[in-house]
Amino acid sequence: MATPSNEPTFGGKQSRSMRIWHWSTFIIIMGSLVTVLLAKTIFNTRSNIALVKDSLQENNIAVTDQQARSVSHEFNDLLWHWHIYIGYVLAGLFLFRLIFEFFQPAEQKLIPALKKALNYLKMPGADKKETKHYIVVKLLYLFFYFSLFIQTCTGLFMVYSDDVDNMKDIRHTTSDIHSVFMWVLITYIVVHIGGVILAELGKNKGIVSKMINGGK
Ligand code: HEM
Numbered sequence: 001m002a003t004p005s006n007e008p009t010f011g012g013k014q015s016r017s018m019r020i021w022h023w024s025t026f027i028i029i030m031g032s033l034v035t036v037l038l039a040k041t042i043f044n045t046r047s048n049i050a051l052v053k054d055s056l057q058e059n060n061i062a063v064t065d066q067q068a069r070s071v072s073h074e075f076n077d078l079l080w081h082w083h084i085y086i087g088y089v090l091a092g093l094f095l096f097r098l099i100f101e102f103f104q105p106a107e108q109k110l111i112p113a114l115k116k117a118l119n120y121l122k123m124p125g126a127d128k129k130e131t132k133h134y135i136v137v138k139l140l141y142l143f144f145y146f147s148l149f150i151q152t153c154t155g156l157f158m159v160y161s162d163d164v165d166n167m168k169d170i171r172h173t174t175s176d177i178h179s180v181f182m183w184v185l186i187t188y189i190v191v192h193i194g195g196v197i198l199a200e201l202g203k204n205k206g207i208v209s210k211m212i213n214g215g216k
């Protein structure tokens with residue numbers, strides 16, 4: 001018979017490494033998204049060409065479209081440089097996440113927790129609905145780590161291949177993958193924050209504070 005004591009539940013303790021990793025990753029991913037948003041909107045190269053030209057014109061300096069484009073491009077480039085610096089930090093955080101998984105207390109390790117829940121599901125008397133929900137959430141975490149892995153690898157590959165001529169085509173494909181996975185990550189974040197709020201308001205009160213204070 002399944003007993004409540006071995007039923008997988010949310011709201012367990014969170015290690016110090018997990019809390020540091022979680023909130024640092026949150027800030028860094030938000031920072032990364034801000035650089036993309038600014039580079040694609042306010043600091044978009046094409047839309048600032050006229051602004052540069054007009055501004056110089058007011059000071060009686062006439063420049064060609066090409067010259068104005070080059071100035072506008074510099075500002076856009078600056079943002080991509082910031083995107084890359086932030087990207088290095090994100091890659092470092094991802095590595096840290098992989099390493100500290102080995103040192104996590106047994107009950108906080110992701111794959112063993114998932115296996116335990118799958119075993120519990122097979123037991124007579126198990127709360128199937130709750131356990132299935134728990135399994136879906138853990139699978140979503142695994143999917144997030146996979147997406148972060150792809151995003152980090154494609155990002156680092158683009159840095160490496162930037163000045164390599166015979167890599168233009170593959171860099172293009174990599175950039176497309178990188179853009180698609182941005183939306184995958186954004187979708188994850190929306191679903192995750194929505195899920196956490198519902199959990200906090202429902203059966204798992206205190207789940208968010210545990211991600212801050214670690215839990216008693
Ligand atoms: C949350 C994670 C990330 C998101 C959402 C993200 C998003 C994006 C987007 C949308 C682009 C523009 C793609 C295009 O229009 O061609 C881009 C470009 C780029 N990203 Fe990321 N990225 C992330 C992480 C990283 C990481 C970890 C690195 C590695 C350092 C990185 C390096 C780059 C590079 C080198 C470019 C090309 C910039 C250029 O064309 O000059 N990104 N990123």
Ligand code: HEM
Nearest residue numbers: 010011025026029030110141144189192193196207208211
């Ligand atoms: C960029 C945004 C975010 C990302 C990428 C993210 C990512 C993650 C990941 C991967 C986990 C699972 C950790 C593991 O067990 O391996 C997690 C857990 C958690 N996150 Fe986030 N998170 C984000 C934002 C937030 C925010 C804004 C909140 C609070 C409102 C939050 C609250 C939590 C909580 C309470 C847990 C633990 C849930 C559980 O016990 O299963 N997260 N987060």
